[in-house]
Amino acid sequence: EDKVVQSPLSLVVHEGDTVTLNCSYEVTNFRSLLWYKQEKKAPTFLFMLTSSGIEKKSGRLSSILDKKELSSILNITATQTGDSAIYLCAGPSYGGSQGNLIFGKGTKLSVKP
């Protein structure tokens, strides 16, 4: 059964810290891995990764995929209180449509001033 496992489940840091969130993706046939940010209710898209070793970057956030290990990390540098959210990792279900995503439980990040 395909599975997405995230760690840690929760994390508390102070503003200015750098954090690394982990995602491992146990799938029968890897296609892609996605990161979303959920602040209150609606998850918002951050990155989609398909190629190993290629970093995707957006401002202070960056993510990279290790296709061999079927894992990804999401880095946030110089954290701000506005980065407090649940960060979700997901991947398409094997045998399902591309929109049939399996999500991990998420990492709840709290950034203290």
Add this chain to the structure above:
Amino acid sequence: GAGVSQTPSNKVTEKGKYVELRCDPISGHTALYWYRQSLGQGPEFLIYFQGTGAADDSGLPNDRFFAVRPEGSVSTLKIQRTERGDSAVYLCASSLSLGDSGELFFGEGSRLTVL
């Protein structure tokens, strides 16, 4: 509005009742998805529409759950004979197509509480 709109935002019902949840996707988005999220869990896939047809309904938990999208825009998720275990936030998302970006645009969700 510009985003995905879901109504109602909150629904409290009694066990055994029938419930309808509505999703109005971003204009022009042909793909529409329903997920549900329980406390402390990630979203769980229910069903995906491409246009008017359900392209993948493999996530619907049982035959009490049904969804329609008759004109290829607004979708309604219907839950019959609700049970306490159906309590969750029901999220709707839309996208232009499955495409390569992986980006789904989610609504704020409908929180369903079954007493």
